[in-house]
Amino acid sequence: MKKIAIGVRDLPVRTKQPNQIDIEVGSRIRLQRHLKGISQVAFGEALGVTFQQVQKYEKGTNRVSASRLSDVARILGQPVSYFFGNEQGQHNVDQETGDVAQFVGSGEGLALNRYYTRITDARVRRKFLALVTTLADADLADSK
Known part of the structure; x- marks a missing residue:
């Protein structure tokens, strides 16, 4: 990340590349949406956003706000923590779901x-x- 000087402190400047955490959250949203058989259009309608916005969330291009992630979790029937994984960066899912996730992806x-x-x-x-x-x-x- 680049830094920009403004007076007494330097602030990081966000680059155009998606953050790895945003990408991981998005991929977990996409996985659960696929497993539930929900289209991007239907999911967007349930969230109150366009399917294009759903695509951006799933790619990690746009960050999902905390309140929106709470809505995502409710719609997909997952705890918010699922979208971040555990401390080891692993999914909070059982082996069969993990196998399905790998295949669906x-x-x-x-x-x-x-x-x-x-x-x-x-x-x-x-x-x-x-x-x-x-x-x-x-x-x-x-x-x-």
Whole structure:
């Protein structure tokens, strides 16, 4: 961070790069939003902001105020502390949720979610889910 001299003290000047903490908070917001199946538009409406603002929060481009983070936590059903992790910087989630988070954040996970949400017929979606479940169960049985 650069510093600017103003009289007797120097103040840091904020650069255009997002802060790492803002990025982490944003990624946790995005993860929980995805896990809950909430679109950016719907999430923005619940928060009283535009979907563009939700995108900026999730990227860490814009900081989430304390009051807004309280609203985010309420909507997503998480404690505010979840968005910061614990002292070791780890998520306050169990292993299965951690595995889901890792997959959802991957290119394959994002693509699968993106295409799945394009299926408008609920019956087709249920059949697709049944297919994936069957394939996963067969793969698990084969690996034993």
